Amino acid sequence: MELRVAGLTHRYGETCVLDDVSLEIPAGRIVCVVGPSGCGKSTLLRMLGGLERPAAGRVLQIGRPPEGSLNPLTYVFQDFALLPWRDVAGNVRLVLEDHRLPNREDVIADVLARTRLTEFARALPRQLSGGMKQRVAIARALAVRPAVMLMDEPLSALDAQTRELLMDDLIGLWMRERFTAVYVTHNLAEAVRLGHRVVVLSRRPGRIREIVEIDEPLGGRGAMEEVQAHLWGLMRDEARAADAELVP
Amino acid sequence: MTDTTHSPHGARSAQTDGSARPVPFRGGGFRPATNRWAGPLVFALLIAFVEVGLRAGWISNLTLPLPSDVLATFVQLYETGLLWRHLVPSLTRFMVGGTLGALAGIGVGTLIGLFGLARAGLVPMVAALFPVPKIALLPLFVIWFGIGEGSKYALIALGTFTPMVVATYGAVDNVDRTLIRMGQSFGLSWGSIVRKIVLPGAMPGILSGLRIGLAIAIILLVAAEMLGAQYGIGAYILEAGSLYDLERLFAGVAILSVLGVATSAAVAWVERRVLRWRS
Ligand SMILES: Nc1ncnc2c1ncn2[C@@H]1O[C@H](COP(=O)(O)OP(=O)(O)OP(=O)(O)O)[C@@H](O)[C@H]1O
Numbered sequence: 001m002e003l004r005v006a007g008l009t010h011r012y013g014e015t016c017v018l019d020d021v022s023l024e025i026p027a028g029r030i031v032c033v034v035g036p037s038g039c040g041k042s043t044l045l046r047m048l049g050g051l052e053r054p055a056a057g058r059v060l061q062i063g064r065p066p067e068g069s070l071n072p073l074t075y076v077f078q079d080f081a082l083l084p085w086r087d088v089a090g091n092v093r094l095v096l097e098d099h100r101l102p103n104r105e106d107v108i109a110d111v112l113a114r115t116r117l118t119e120f121a122r123a124l125p126r127q128l129s130g131g132m133k134q135r136v137a138i139a140r141a142l143a144v145r146p147a148v149m150l151m152d153e154p155l156s157a158l159d160a161q162t163r164e165l166l167m168d169d170l171i172g173l174w175m176r177e178r179f180t181a182v183y184v185t186h187n188l189a190e191a192v193r194l195g196h197r198v199v200v201l202s203r204r205p206g207r208i209r210e211i212v213e214i215d216e217p218l219g220g221r222g223a224m225e226e227v228q229a230h231l232w233g234l235m236r237d238e239a240r241a242a243d244a245e246l247v248p
Numbered sequence: 249m250t251d252t253t254h255s256p257h258g259a260r261s262a263q264t265d266g267s268a269r270p271v272p273f274r275g276g277g278f279r280p281a282t283n284r285w286a287g288p289l290v291f292a293l294l295i296a297f298v299e300v301g302l303r304a305g306w307i308s309n310l311t312l313p314l315p316s317d318v319l320a321t322f323v324q325l326y327e328t329g330l331l332w333r334h335l336v337p338s339l340t341r342f343m344v345g346g347t348l349g350a351l352a353g354i355g356v357g358t359l360i361g362l363f364g365l366a367r368a369g370l371v372p373m374v375a376a377l378f379p380v381p382k383i384a385l386l387p388l389f390v391i392w393f394g395i396g397e398g399s400k401y402a403l404i405a406l407g408t409f410t411p412m413v414v415a416t417y418g419a420v421d422n423v424d425r426t427l428i429r430m431g432q433s434f435g436l437s438w439g440s441i442v443r444k445i446v447l448p449g450a451m452p453g454i455l456s457g458l459r460i461g462l463a464i465a466i467i468l469l470v471a472a473e474m475l476g477a478q479y480g481i482g483a484y485i486l487e488a489g490s491l492y493d494l495e496r497l498f499a500g501v502a503i504l505s506v507l508g509v510a511t512s513a514a515v516a517w518v519e520r521r522v523l524r525w526r527s
């Protein structure tokens with residue numbers, strides 16, 4: 001399944017947040033979205049997953065979600081959004097309980113194994129580090145077999161080392177099973193490590209500045225200095241101007 | 249001056265003359281430690297003080313009954329079987345009325361927390377009901393539910409209901425919205441979101457509301473029994489009071505205190521079990 005965004009425009013009261021954004025999210029690819037603070041990245045992602053209605057324009061699903069997908073558009077949130085009263089396995093089970101599954105516990109065991117959480121299945125969120133919490137959230141997302149994963153700065157709440165480790169994990173997961181994802185981030189290093197395509201948004205109202213394709217395979221990428229420098233060149237002035245702006 | 253100091257801002261060597269002192273500690277306090285013996289000890293000391301004072305005569309024996317006499321009265325109450333005659337109806341009223349009121353309060357509070365219409369319609373009602381001394385409504389309840397147990401259940405239930413509603417909808421308001429959004433984004437049904445996200449998230453607030461609600465239920469229990477009951481702790485206390493029988497009065501009051509402490513301990517036990525995830 002692919003997603004196509006056509007002419008998406010959105011306003012909150014007087015402030016125009018997104019202006020005529022069109023883009024494609026091809027199946028099996030990771031599309032990174034970067035842009036200065038407040039340019040509407042989170043808003044765009046909420047519309048992609050149907051949590052908010054755009055003022056104009058449409059988000060289209062092209063093709064059917066794969067067989068057995070329980071929740072085609074699935075989020076991974078920046079602040080993890082785990083239920084503190086459920087243990088790790090219980091948090092994964094939460095999203096499966098509304099579906100009739102013969103092998104629910106097998107699915108849970110499988111996703112916990114893929115995110116290397118098997119031995120923490122009985123731990124409560126408060127006992128886990130930030131990186132582990134985000135791995136639980138990723139396991140929970142994988143459990144519903146999403147067609148597209150929508151990730152809003154999934155690593156920004158983590159320290160730099162944990163972020164490195166989790167990026168490796170995400171790449172490993174993608175190599176095993178080529179999932180589709182939209183990955184919003186502030187961090188250009190993350191964008192060039194994980195993105196097949198990097199969408200650069202301008203400052204508010206968010207418009208597409210440029211879409212950068214990165215052809216190198218995900219596994220063997222280095223720091224990709226030139227691409228980063230190019231992206232930073234596109235963003236620097238915008239970021240500075242956005243930083244000096246008053247919040248509406 | 250020799251240039252040997254490396255301290256910031258070019259501090260002179262006089263300030264680093266080698267006199268080493270530990271950094272003073274200033275982080276203590278503001279964290280009451282628990283001590284399980286302090287509470288019972290205060291009780292015991294107070295009772296001993298009254299007993300000794302009355303026996304020695306520096307407390308006039310018109311002011312208070314002898315604690316040992318109160319104990320004897322209590323033992324007699326137990327031995328004649330009268331204790332259960334009074335306690336069982338009281339406990340039944342407390343349980344039935346308290347349970348009805350708490351469940352209705354949690355239900356209505358959840359509705360107010362979830363639906364705008366319920367909030368707009370019911371919050372003013374609850375605000376109007378809250379400050380009314382419920383005991384003033386007993387005659388009304390007697391007309392509606394009869395002179396028997398019904399009116400007492402209703403009174404106790406109403407007393408528990410109002411604080412439970414306020415506590416519950418406040419707690420539902422405070423449930424982390426990002427968790428609800430997460431539930432929606434995974435396509436959970438409305439019922440699942442309420443049962444698995446909203447209610448567990450509101451549980452801390454609901455339980456602290458339950459403490460207040462049950463304390464009020466005890467107060468109303470006694471009041472209702474004073475106004476019209478043959479048996480019950482309230483009736484017992486009223487009878488003792490009208491005869492100025494201080495030993496029996498205090499025995500009755502002691503039973504109420506024990507009931508209060510037991511209720512509070514029961515809620516604390518539930519809190520420990522249900523809110524284990526918190527710390
Ligand atoms: N529900 C809302 N009501 C009103 N304004 C909103 C709402 N949500 C977002 N905004 C405004 O819309 C703009 C875009 O917000 P959005 O969260 O999409 O930006 P962002 O690119 O994700 O920012 P950041 O990089 O800080 O996460 C911001 O100026 C924000 O203040």
Ligand SMILES: [Mg+2]
Nearest residue numbers: 041042043152
């Ligand atoms: Mg954002």
